[in-house]
Amino acid sequence: MATQVALLVIVALGFCCLAFAFEPKPLQDFCVADPTSSARVNGLVCKNPMLVQANDFSFSGLHLPGNTTNPVGSRVTPVTVTQLPGLNTLGISMVRIDYAPWGINPPHTHPRATEVLTVLEGSLQVGFVTSNPENRHITKVLQKGDVFVFPVGLIHYQHNVGYGNAVAIAALSSQNPGVITIANAVFGSKPDIGSDILAKAFQVDKSIVDQLQTKF
Structure with missing residues:
Protein backbone atom coordinates (compact mmCIF):
# COMPACT_ATOMS: atom_id res chain seq x y z
CA MET A 1 0.00 0.00 0.00
CA ALA A 2 2.81 2.39 0.94
CA THR A 3 4.50 1.69 -2.40
CA GLN A 4 1.31 2.51 -4.30
CA VAL A 5 0.86 5.78 -2.40
CA ALA A 6 4.47 6.76 -3.08
CA LEU A 7 4.00 5.99 -6.79
CA LEU A 8 0.84 8.12 -6.93
CA VAL A 9 2.66 11.02 -5.25
CA ILE A 10 5.49 10.81 -7.80
CA VAL A 11 3.03 10.76 -10.71
CA ALA A 12 1.11 13.70 -9.25
CA LEU A 13 4.29 15.70 -8.81
CA GLY A 14 5.22 14.93 -12.41
CA PHE A 15 1.93 16.36 -13.64
CA CYS A 16 2.43 19.43 -11.45
CA CYS A 17 5.82 20.05 -13.04
CA LEU A 18 4.28 19.78 -16.49
CA ALA A 19 1.49 22.15 -15.53
CA PHE A 20 3.86 24.82 -14.22
CA ALA A 21 6.19 24.53 -17.21
CA PHE A 22 3.80 26.38 -19.52
CA GLU A 23 1.57 29.43 -19.37
CA PRO A 24 -1.76 28.83 -17.61
CA LYS A 25 -4.89 28.44 -19.68
CA PRO A 26 -7.34 31.35 -19.63
CA LEU A 27 -10.38 31.05 -17.39
CA GLN A 28 -12.57 33.25 -19.58
CA ASP A 29 -13.19 33.83 -23.30
CA PHE A 30 -10.42 36.44 -23.45
CA CYS A 31 -8.41 38.83 -21.31
CA VAL A 32 -7.41 41.73 -23.55
CA ALA A 33 -4.32 43.43 -22.09
CA ASP A 34 -4.75 46.82 -20.48
CA PRO A 35 -1.30 48.47 -20.76
CA THR A 36 -2.52 51.55 -18.88
CA SER A 37 -2.97 49.64 -15.62
CA SER A 38 -0.29 50.09 -12.94
CA ALA A 39 -1.08 46.71 -11.36
CA ARG A 40 1.80 44.22 -11.37
CA VAL A 41 0.83 40.68 -12.34
CA ASN A 42 2.43 37.75 -14.16
CA GLY A 43 1.18 38.93 -17.53
CA LEU A 44 -1.02 41.96 -18.09
CA VAL A 45 -4.23 43.13 -16.41
CA CYS A 46 -7.48 42.48 -18.28
CA LYS A 47 -9.33 45.34 -19.90
CA ASN A 48 -13.01 45.66 -19.03
CA PRO A 49 -14.58 43.15 -21.49
CA MET A 50 -17.36 45.62 -22.27
CA LEU A 51 -14.73 48.01 -23.66
CA VAL A 52 -13.09 45.42 -25.92
CA GLN A 53 -13.16 46.13 -29.66
CA ALA A 54 -12.24 44.16 -32.78
CA ASN A 55 -9.01 46.15 -33.06
CA ASP A 56 -7.82 44.54 -29.80
CA PHE A 57 -7.60 41.24 -31.71
CA SER A 58 -6.11 42.61 -34.93
CA PHE A 59 -2.64 43.59 -36.15
CA SER A 60 -1.69 45.00 -39.55
CA GLY A 61 1.75 45.10 -41.07
CA LEU A 62 3.15 41.60 -41.57
CA HIS A 63 2.90 42.09 -45.32
CA LEU A 64 5.53 44.85 -45.12
CA PRO A 65 9.20 43.87 -45.60
CA GLY A 66 11.47 44.63 -42.65
CA ASN A 67 14.48 46.91 -43.05
CA THR A 68 17.52 44.61 -43.14
CA THR A 69 20.16 47.34 -43.57
CA ASN A 70 21.93 46.58 -40.30
CA PRO A 71 25.12 44.71 -39.34
CA VAL A 72 23.45 41.28 -39.17
CA GLY A 73 21.25 41.67 -42.24
CA SER A 74 17.91 40.71 -40.72
CA ARG A 75 14.85 42.29 -39.17
CA VAL A 76 12.30 40.74 -36.81
CA THR A 77 8.75 42.14 -36.79
CA PRO A 78 7.08 40.85 -33.61
CA VAL A 79 3.39 40.28 -32.94
CA THR A 80 3.37 39.68 -29.19
CA VAL A 81 0.96 40.91 -26.55
CA THR A 82 2.66 44.31 -26.80
CA GLN A 83 1.51 44.74 -30.38
CA LEU A 84 -1.71 42.68 -30.12
CA PRO A 85 -3.41 43.05 -26.70
CA GLY A 86 -5.89 40.25 -27.47
CA LEU A 87 -3.07 37.71 -27.12
CA ASN A 88 -3.00 38.23 -23.35
CA THR A 89 -3.31 34.86 -21.50
CA LEU A 90 -3.63 32.91 -24.77
CA GLY A 91 -0.04 31.59 -24.74
CA ILE A 92 0.84 32.32 -28.37
CA SER A 93 2.54 34.96 -30.52
CA MET A 94 4.31 35.25 -33.86
CA VAL A 95 7.01 37.11 -35.76
CA ARG A 96 7.96 37.90 -39.33
CA ILE A 97 11.69 37.67 -40.08
CA ASP A 98 13.27 39.28 -43.14
CA TYR A 99 16.81 38.38 -44.24
CA ALA A 100 19.07 40.18 -46.68
CA PRO A 101 21.23 37.93 -48.89
CA TRP A 102 23.56 36.04 -46.51
CA GLY A 103 21.97 37.82 -43.54
CA ILE A 104 21.59 36.09 -40.18
CA ASN A 105 19.23 36.06 -37.26
CA PRO A 106 22.05 35.71 -34.70
CA PRO A 107 22.22 32.93 -32.08
CA HIS A 108 19.60 33.63 -29.44
CA THR A 109 17.13 31.95 -27.09
CA HIS A 110 13.48 32.39 -26.15
CA PRO A 111 13.31 31.69 -22.40
CA ARG A 112 9.54 31.19 -22.40
CA ALA A 113 8.65 29.67 -25.77
CA THR A 114 9.13 26.94 -28.32
CA GLU A 115 9.29 28.33 -31.87
CA VAL A 116 7.90 26.84 -35.09
CA LEU A 117 9.39 28.53 -38.15
CA THR A 118 8.04 28.36 -41.72
CA VAL A 119 10.06 29.60 -44.70
CA LEU A 120 7.97 31.75 -47.05
CA GLU A 121 10.71 32.79 -49.47
CA GLY A 122 14.33 31.84 -50.01
CA SER A 123 16.64 29.27 -48.45
CA LEU A 124 17.63 29.27 -44.78
CA GLN A 125 20.20 27.29 -42.87
CA VAL A 126 18.76 26.87 -39.40
CA GLY A 127 20.04 25.17 -36.30
CA PHE A 128 19.98 24.84 -32.54
CA VAL A 129 22.38 23.54 -29.90
CA THR A 130 21.38 21.04 -27.23
CA SER A 131 22.22 21.63 -23.58
CA ASN A 132 25.38 20.60 -21.70
CA PRO A 133 27.29 18.36 -21.79
CA GLU A 134 26.52 17.22 -25.35
CA ASN A 135 26.16 20.69 -26.95
CA ARG A 136 25.05 18.92 -30.12
CA HIS A 137 24.50 21.18 -33.13
CA ILE A 138 21.35 20.14 -35.03
CA THR A 139 21.12 21.95 -38.36
CA LYS A 140 19.34 21.78 -41.72
CA VAL A 141 18.90 23.87 -44.86
CA LEU A 142 15.24 24.79 -45.41
CA GLN A 143 13.51 25.73 -48.64
CA LYS A 144 10.27 27.58 -49.28
CA GLY A 145 7.41 25.85 -47.44
CA ASP A 146 9.66 23.94 -45.03
CA VAL A 147 9.01 24.01 -41.28
CA PHE A 148 11.47 23.68 -38.39
CA VAL A 149 11.03 23.60 -34.59
CA PHE A 150 13.34 25.26 -32.04
CA PRO A 151 12.72 23.79 -28.56
CA VAL A 152 12.09 26.22 -25.73
CA GLY A 153 15.18 27.81 -24.19
CA LEU A 154 17.75 26.37 -26.62
CA ILE A 155 20.19 28.58 -28.52
CA HIS A 156 19.21 28.77 -32.20
CA TYR A 157 19.77 30.83 -35.34
CA GLN A 158 18.86 31.27 -39.01
CA HIS A 159 21.17 32.13 -41.93
CA ASN A 160 20.06 33.14 -45.41
CA VAL A 161 22.17 30.95 -47.71
CA GLY A 162 20.70 32.31 -50.94
CA TYR A 163 21.57 35.25 -53.17
CA GLY A 164 18.12 36.82 -52.80
CA ASN A 165 16.06 38.02 -49.87
CA ALA A 166 14.41 35.46 -47.59
CA VAL A 167 11.29 35.67 -45.44
CA ALA A 168 10.02 33.45 -42.63
CA ILE A 169 7.06 33.45 -40.27
CA ALA A 170 7.39 31.90 -36.82
CA ALA A 171 4.83 31.03 -34.16
CA LEU A 172 5.87 30.97 -30.50
CA SER A 173 4.19 29.29 -27.54
CA SER A 174 4.00 32.38 -25.33
CA GLN A 175 2.28 35.74 -25.50
CA ASN A 176 5.65 37.24 -24.50
CA PRO A 177 8.39 34.73 -25.41
CA GLY A 178 11.32 37.01 -24.63
CA VAL A 179 14.59 36.95 -26.56
CA ILE A 180 18.19 36.78 -25.38
Whole structure:
Protein backbone atom coordinates (compact mmCIF):
# COMPACT_ATOMS: atom_id res chain seq x y z
CA MET A 1 0.00 0.00 0.00
CA ALA A 2 2.81 2.39 0.94
CA THR A 3 4.50 1.69 -2.40
CA GLN A 4 1.31 2.51 -4.30
CA VAL A 5 0.86 5.78 -2.40
CA ALA A 6 4.47 6.76 -3.08
CA LEU A 7 4.00 5.99 -6.79
CA LEU A 8 0.84 8.12 -6.93
CA VAL A 9 2.66 11.02 -5.25
CA ILE A 10 5.49 10.81 -7.80
CA VAL A 11 3.03 10.76 -10.71
CA ALA A 12 1.11 13.70 -9.25
CA LEU A 13 4.29 15.70 -8.81
CA GLY A 14 5.22 14.93 -12.41
CA PHE A 15 1.93 16.36 -13.64
CA CYS A 16 2.43 19.43 -11.45
CA CYS A 17 5.82 20.05 -13.04
CA LEU A 18 4.28 19.78 -16.49
CA ALA A 19 1.49 22.15 -15.53
CA PHE A 20 3.86 24.82 -14.22
CA ALA A 21 6.19 24.53 -17.21
CA PHE A 22 3.80 26.38 -19.52
CA GLU A 23 1.57 29.43 -19.37
CA PRO A 24 -1.76 28.83 -17.61
CA LYS A 25 -4.89 28.44 -19.68
CA PRO A 26 -7.34 31.35 -19.63
CA LEU A 27 -10.38 31.05 -17.39
CA GLN A 28 -12.57 33.25 -19.58
CA ASP A 29 -13.19 33.83 -23.30
CA PHE A 30 -10.42 36.44 -23.45
CA CYS A 31 -8.41 38.83 -21.31
CA VAL A 32 -7.41 41.73 -23.55
CA ALA A 33 -4.32 43.43 -22.09
CA ASP A 34 -4.75 46.82 -20.48
CA PRO A 35 -1.30 48.47 -20.76
CA THR A 36 -2.52 51.55 -18.88
CA SER A 37 -2.97 49.64 -15.62
CA SER A 38 -0.29 50.09 -12.94
CA ALA A 39 -1.08 46.71 -11.36
CA ARG A 40 1.80 44.22 -11.37
CA VAL A 41 0.83 40.68 -12.34
CA ASN A 42 2.43 37.75 -14.16
CA GLY A 43 1.18 38.93 -17.53
CA LEU A 44 -1.02 41.96 -18.09
CA VAL A 45 -4.23 43.13 -16.41
CA CYS A 46 -7.48 42.48 -18.28
CA LYS A 47 -9.33 45.34 -19.90
CA ASN A 48 -13.01 45.66 -19.03
CA PRO A 49 -14.58 43.15 -21.49
CA MET A 50 -17.36 45.62 -22.27
CA LEU A 51 -14.73 48.01 -23.66
CA VAL A 52 -13.09 45.42 -25.92
CA GLN A 53 -13.16 46.13 -29.66
CA ALA A 54 -12.24 44.16 -32.78
CA ASN A 55 -9.01 46.15 -33.06
CA ASP A 56 -7.82 44.54 -29.80
CA PHE A 57 -7.60 41.24 -31.71
CA SER A 58 -6.11 42.61 -34.93
CA PHE A 59 -2.64 43.59 -36.15
CA SER A 60 -1.69 45.00 -39.55
CA GLY A 61 1.75 45.10 -41.07
CA LEU A 62 3.15 41.60 -41.57
CA HIS A 63 2.90 42.09 -45.32
CA LEU A 64 5.53 44.85 -45.12
CA PRO A 65 9.20 43.87 -45.60
CA GLY A 66 11.47 44.63 -42.65
CA ASN A 67 14.48 46.91 -43.05
CA THR A 68 17.52 44.61 -43.14
CA THR A 69 20.16 47.34 -43.57
CA ASN A 70 21.93 46.58 -40.30
CA PRO A 71 25.12 44.71 -39.34
CA VAL A 72 23.45 41.28 -39.17
CA GLY A 73 21.25 41.67 -42.24
CA SER A 74 17.91 40.71 -40.72
CA ARG A 75 14.85 42.29 -39.17
CA VAL A 76 12.30 40.74 -36.81
CA THR A 77 8.75 42.14 -36.79
CA PRO A 78 7.08 40.85 -33.61
CA VAL A 79 3.39 40.28 -32.94
CA THR A 80 3.37 39.68 -29.19
CA VAL A 81 0.96 40.91 -26.55
CA THR A 82 2.66 44.31 -26.80
CA GLN A 83 1.51 44.74 -30.38
CA LEU A 84 -1.71 42.68 -30.12
CA PRO A 85 -3.41 43.05 -26.70
CA GLY A 86 -5.89 40.25 -27.47
CA LEU A 87 -3.07 37.71 -27.12
CA ASN A 88 -3.00 38.23 -23.35
CA THR A 89 -3.31 34.86 -21.50
CA LEU A 90 -3.63 32.91 -24.77
CA GLY A 91 -0.04 31.59 -24.74
CA ILE A 92 0.84 32.32 -28.37
CA SER A 93 2.54 34.96 -30.52
CA MET A 94 4.31 35.25 -33.86
CA VAL A 95 7.01 37.11 -35.76
CA ARG A 96 7.96 37.90 -39.33
CA ILE A 97 11.69 37.67 -40.08
CA ASP A 98 13.27 39.28 -43.14
CA TYR A 99 16.81 38.38 -44.24
CA ALA A 100 19.07 40.18 -46.68
CA PRO A 101 21.23 37.93 -48.89
CA TRP A 102 23.56 36.04 -46.51
CA GLY A 103 21.97 37.82 -43.54
CA ILE A 104 21.59 36.09 -40.18
CA ASN A 105 19.23 36.06 -37.26
CA PRO A 106 22.05 35.71 -34.70
CA PRO A 107 22.22 32.93 -32.08
CA HIS A 108 19.60 33.63 -29.44
CA THR A 109 17.13 31.95 -27.09
CA HIS A 110 13.48 32.39 -26.15
CA PRO A 111 13.31 31.69 -22.40
CA ARG A 112 9.54 31.19 -22.40
CA ALA A 113 8.65 29.67 -25.77
CA THR A 114 9.13 26.94 -28.32
CA GLU A 115 9.29 28.33 -31.87
CA VAL A 116 7.90 26.84 -35.09
CA LEU A 117 9.39 28.53 -38.15
CA THR A 118 8.04 28.36 -41.72
CA VAL A 119 10.06 29.60 -44.70
CA LEU A 120 7.97 31.75 -47.05
CA GLU A 121 10.71 32.79 -49.47
CA GLY A 122 14.33 31.84 -50.01
CA SER A 123 16.64 29.27 -48.45
CA LEU A 124 17.63 29.27 -44.78
CA GLN A 125 20.20 27.29 -42.87
CA VAL A 126 18.76 26.87 -39.40
CA GLY A 127 20.04 25.17 -36.30
CA PHE A 128 19.98 24.84 -32.54
CA VAL A 129 22.38 23.54 -29.90
CA THR A 130 21.38 21.04 -27.23
CA SER A 131 22.22 21.63 -23.58
CA ASN A 132 25.38 20.60 -21.70
CA PRO A 133 27.29 18.36 -21.79
CA GLU A 134 26.52 17.22 -25.35
CA ASN A 135 26.16 20.69 -26.95
CA ARG A 136 25.05 18.92 -30.12
CA HIS A 137 24.50 21.18 -33.13
CA ILE A 138 21.35 20.14 -35.03
CA THR A 139 21.12 21.95 -38.36
CA LYS A 140 19.34 21.78 -41.72
CA VAL A 141 18.90 23.87 -44.86
CA LEU A 142 15.24 24.79 -45.41
CA GLN A 143 13.51 25.73 -48.64
CA LYS A 144 10.27 27.58 -49.28
CA GLY A 145 7.41 25.85 -47.44
CA ASP A 146 9.66 23.94 -45.03
CA VAL A 147 9.01 24.01 -41.28
CA PHE A 148 11.47 23.68 -38.39
CA VAL A 149 11.03 23.60 -34.59
CA PHE A 150 13.34 25.26 -32.04
CA PRO A 151 12.72 23.79 -28.56
CA VAL A 152 12.09 26.22 -25.73
CA GLY A 153 15.18 27.81 -24.19
CA LEU A 154 17.75 26.37 -26.62
CA ILE A 155 20.19 28.58 -28.52
CA HIS A 156 19.21 28.77 -32.20
CA TYR A 157 19.77 30.83 -35.34
CA GLN A 158 18.86 31.27 -39.01
CA HIS A 159 21.17 32.13 -41.93
CA ASN A 160 20.06 33.14 -45.41
CA VAL A 161 22.17 30.95 -47.71
CA GLY A 162 20.70 32.31 -50.94
CA TYR A 163 21.57 35.25 -53.17
CA GLY A 164 18.12 36.82 -52.80
CA ASN A 165 16.06 38.02 -49.87
CA ALA A 166 14.41 35.46 -47.59
CA VAL A 167 11.29 35.67 -45.44
CA ALA A 168 10.02 33.45 -42.63
CA ILE A 169 7.06 33.45 -40.27
CA ALA A 170 7.39 31.90 -36.82
CA ALA A 171 4.83 31.03 -34.16
CA LEU A 172 5.87 30.97 -30.50
CA SER A 173 4.19 29.29 -27.54
CA SER A 174 4.00 32.38 -25.33
CA GLN A 175 2.28 35.74 -25.50
CA ASN A 176 5.65 37.24 -24.50
CA PRO A 177 8.39 34.73 -25.41
CA GLY A 178 11.32 37.01 -24.63
CA VAL A 179 14.59 36.95 -26.56
CA ILE A 180 18.19 36.78 -25.38
CA THR A 181 20.67 37.45 -28.18
CA ILE A 182 23.82 35.71 -27.00
CA ALA A 183 26.44 38.17 -28.29
CA ASN A 184 24.46 41.21 -27.08
CA ALA A 185 23.89 39.71 -23.65
CA VAL A 186 27.49 38.59 -23.11
CA PHE A 187 29.39 41.50 -24.66
CA GLY A 188 26.82 44.29 -24.42
CA SER A 189 25.46 43.99 -20.87
CA LYS A 190 25.13 47.15 -18.77
CA PRO A 191 27.23 47.33 -16.68
CA ASP A 192 29.79 45.20 -18.49
CA ILE A 193 30.67 41.69 -17.42
CA GLY A 194 34.31 41.87 -16.36
CA SER A 195 36.63 41.31 -19.32
CA ASP A 196 38.80 39.02 -17.17
CA ILE A 197 35.75 36.80 -16.60
CA LEU A 198 34.87 36.67 -20.29
CA ALA A 199 38.51 36.12 -21.33
CA LYS A 200 38.67 33.07 -19.09
CA ALA A 201 35.22 31.82 -20.14
CA PHE A 202 36.01 32.05 -23.88
CA GLN A 203 39.70 31.13 -23.47
CA VAL A 204 40.91 34.19 -25.38
CA ASP A 205 43.12 37.16 -24.65
CA LYS A 206 41.55 40.00 -22.66
CA SER A 207 42.24 42.44 -25.52
CA ILE A 208 39.91 40.44 -27.77
CA VAL A 209 37.13 40.71 -25.18
CA ASP A 210 37.74 44.47 -24.87
CA GLN A 211 37.43 44.79 -28.66
CA LEU A 212 34.21 42.77 -28.76
CA GLN A 213 32.65 44.82 -25.97
CA THR A 214 33.19 48.04 -27.92
CA LYS A 215 31.10 46.62 -30.79
CA PHE A 216 28.03 46.10 -28.60
